[in-house]
Amino acid sequence: MNVLVTGASGFVGGACLARFATLHGARTFGIGRRALPVTNYATRDLGEPFTLDFRPDVVVHCAARSSPWGSRADFVRANVDPTRNVIAFCERVGRPRLVHVSTTAVFYRNEDQTDLTEASPIGPRFVNHYAETKYASERVVESYGGSWTIVRPRAVFGPGDTTLFPRVLRAARARRLPLIVRPGAPARSDLIYIDTLVDYLYAAATSTLGGAFNVTNGEPVETIPFVLDVLARVGVAPPVRRVDARVAFAGAAAIEAAYRAFAPRAEPPITRFGVAAFAYAKTFDVRKARAAWGPASTSMRDGVDAFVRHVKASGA
Secondary structure: OEEEEEOOOOHHHHHHHHHHHHHHOOEEEEEEOOOOOOOOEEEOOOOOOOOOOOOOOEEEEOOOOOOOOOOHHHHHHHHHHHHHHHHHHHHHOOOOEEEEEOOHHHHOOOOOEEEEOOOOOOOOOOOOHHHHHHHHHHHHHOOOOOOEEEEEEOOEEOOOOOOHHHHHHHHHHOOOOOEEEOOOOOOEEOOEEHHHHHHHHHHHHHOOOOEEEEEOOOOOEEHHHHHHHHHHHOOOOOOOOEEEHHHHHHHHHHHHHHHHHHOOOOOOOOOHHHHHHHHOOEEEOOHHHHHHHOOOOOOHHHHHHHHHHHHHHHOO
16 A cells, blocks of 8 residues: 655654554655655645655645644645645545544633544634644545545654643743642543554554544543653653643733734743643543544553653653
8 A cells, every 4th residue: 555644754744654664564655844864755845736756545644733823824824725735636646545634622622621522513713723724624625525534633642742742841841830720620631642643544544434533542641640740750850830720821811912912933931722731621532433443552551651761762
């Protein structure tokens, strides 16, 4: 099977490019914005129409801007326009199967949300431009004339992560990570380990099932204790300053407003999206994905162990 992976210079795309070939025996080719020292790869700007000599049976579209901050125009150029160009490429080369990597953020509201399913409401308002444009990309995929599947992961972590834990580790090492506290029960969160996600994407690539699937490891954790445990295991001092979630949310909103006015291209040190990740529960019912493709291939325990070993070994 010939598999084209977009966004192959990034976290999820790079893992797909490697794992599909080494574990599943697929013939893979990747495209991305950055140059890579590998032969089965080419640089392409997906914001523009593109061509390739490689003719895929399946396209796994991982390319996206994944960030809590940026202008709407930036997110449209990085998420919606590339999806249109990927579909145009697919239409020209015989309509290969398309697996589109989206995000569970399309569901998010600034409140506790538990046991969300694929049928849970989406929009019309979104927590940020990332969530809005990822859902807009999903709607573009639904117009594709070939076979397609949308996979929505939640909080991907593991070796190679560039978005989730790096922000937490940097803030904790700089002593800028507070403990977000809230009334009532602790917030619980679903996550997904990178190998589990990649194996689900390969299962989606080789199946004939269409529609959207939410994917997590299916092992929700209490968010704050989980983060504190990881910090302790990698040798980073835990935060001691406690901040009420409502105060943190209001402060983040004020900081965002200041950055929009005076430094719109810079990412604020704290965002409402970041506060919400600690303050609100986000868990998912993933029975649909498990019925289609089986349980998580790597447990949360094994995934966290592997991630901690990676951080210690690399000094990341």
